[in-house]
Amino acid sequence: MLSFYLIWSLSYFALLGYLSRFGKSHKIDFSSIHSFSPLVTLVIPFRNEKGNIPNLLVNLKKLQYPNLEVLLIDDHSEDDSSEILIEENLPGISILCSPALGKKGAIEFGVQQAKGNIIICSDADCNFGERWIEGMIQPFSNPIIQLVAGPVLVQNEGGFLGEFQLLDWASIVLTTSYSFTRNNPLMCSGANLAYRKEAFEQVQGYEGNRHLSSGDDEFLLKKIYKTYGADSCAYSTSPQVLVCTKPEPTWRALIQQRVRWASKWKAHSSFIHSSSAIAALLTQVLWLGSFYLLAFGFKGMLVFGGIWLIKVCAEIYSLGKVLKSFSRVPDISAVLRVSLLHPFYVLRVALGALRGKFTWKGRENCRSVNLEPEI
Structure with a gap:
């Protein structure tokens, strides 16, 4: 378990580092x-x-x-x-x-x-x-x-x-x-x-x-x-x-x-679209699963802290690169808090999407609205 998450976090860092090459303006x-x-x-x-x-x-x-x-x-x-x-x-x-x-x-x-x-x-x-x-x-x-x-x-x-x-x-x-x-x-x-x-x-x-x-x-x-x-x-x-x-x-x-x-x-x-969405969700689930490392005592806590530090650094680097290309300066403390909260947020959105209920522009799921254009 400990080795898996160390490999996982380093792979995550490498992936975001690779993707950041395509975020230049x-x-x-x-x-x-x-x-x-x-x-x-x-x-x-x-x-x-x-x-x-x-x-x-x-x-x-x-x-x-x-x-x-x-x-x-x-x-x-x-x-x-x-x-x-x-x-x-x-x-x-x-x-x-x-x-x-x-x-x-x-x-x-x-x-x-x-x-x-x-x-x-x-x-x-x-x-x-x-x-x-x-x-x-x-x-x-x-x-x-x-x-x-x-x-x-x-x-x-x-x-x-x-x-x-x-x-x-x-x-x-x-x-x-x-x-x-x-x-x-x-x-x-x-x-x-x-x-x-x-x-x-x-x-x-x-x-x-x-x-x-x-x-x-x-x-x-x-x-x-x-x-x-x-x-x-x-x-x-x-x-x-x-x-x-x-x-x-x-x-x-x-x-x-x-x-x-x-x-x-x-x-x-599209299979690629669906698989990409599922992969993004599983990524966040894996990060949430890392809290189980805390059950391994002091060694588990060290690994937990280390992999989340790697996660934060990867996101500061990649997302910061995107924002700087548009003359935005990322708030490092905000990146830290966002990095910790984001997996919970993604899981909440995924559960909401499965339920399929939402309100937009005063319309409840648009179920009461005939969306077929009368053109």
Whole structure:
């Protein structure tokens, strides 16, 4: 038992060290980019985002891309989100109400209405840079590319919960970057995603998974990957295309969000995706199992302390490398606490996903909602 965990911890360190090679960012030199400015449609679905509308408008106003259409799609908000947007009456921005219920229905409606050949998606609570659009569309100058995913991190608003989410998102960026580099993408975020309208239509959008409340990003990625091949999907690690989303305000909200994301695991037909999810869970179970070492007396306590020190060092190194590439400085004390808490958090999310019950945007599991778009 003691030898197993020593080997396990060293293997974990080696694995994260290897993965960290794929977490480096690469800056875009816009001055060297050849002219490529197709008509782009930015589609942002929203629901009950009254508090985020002012910041969203600030972000939209600072975008410099000249050939841009913006469609804000209301997913049947129950607050004054649409009214506030309509009162602003900003040129180039259209506010539409989705005829279907659910985020996927709103996006499909937005894509149907879009005039642009390239669709870019984000969320209403996100921040993006003034040259975000230009950076995200550059890979499309290669006609082979059908989908481009970009990095997402949470805004650093302080506090342990915020630090926890920042490090959690850094691990997502690391895993995503690695999977794209290996030409077998596992995930992406709908908060920073671009694709050709023609490709979306070719794979029939969310046909086959509209009934699921999440997966507007991953299912589309899988369908485009399967239809067009590994070379059709790209991941940009440039800081200029980084999108920052608001952290969840409470632990309960965070758990609900992650349960919603994880609850679609049964719907994935990919063996690699399913096995990767199971491997990630088993990894955390092994770390939790290490507490049994304490039953071996003083020697067991030494091994327990040693392997957790190795775990913390591995995560400081790998996740810190990701954050530094986006000009974020990790809080070492926060990494220590996150490292200790993370296995319990993953197990809690996994159990919630198995139950399949969660609340999102005021909708209880979306079971009472007909998610089939009436388009």
